[in-house]
Amino acid sequence: MDTEDDPEIIFSEYTQAIVIQGHHFDVEIYKTTLHPGWILSVENEFGTLTISDDPPYLADGLAWRAFQALVSDEGIKAFFNKNEQRKLRL
Template sequence: MDAKDYPEIIFSDHTQSVVIDGHHLDVEIYRTSIDPGWILSVENQFGTLTVSDNPPFFGDVLAWRAFEELVREEGITAFYNKKERRKLGI
């Protein structure tokens, strides 16, 4: 399979690293060149990914708003599993 056979990954301008209450998160919002739906992926400091892609977002701004809403409603713990939360004491 040639590189030309793979779809291009298009990253949103909203893709960024953020620090919330001292916790570093890498927020990626992206889609492929063959699918118009946007995917939200958040990686915590342990490398654990939280992915929201079902259904995909209709726009990158909607994906960013979903990230903000998750932080508002569930707090930083939304991006850590139980073991990680115990390690961090949260």
């Protein structure tokens, strides 16, 4: 594969590691040089990814606000599958 044809990944300044209620999350907001829409990806402490990209966000700040709204509306349970929720007793 020719690396010159691979799209560049552009990370937002909102990309960060964050701790909420004692639980670690890696929040990545990024886009590629091939597609203008931003993608929100949240990895929990078990390595499970939650990706929000449909539709892609028009701005990185909108993706960050969507993350904040999800935490506000659903809590951290939104980022754990049912098995993980049982382990954590969420």
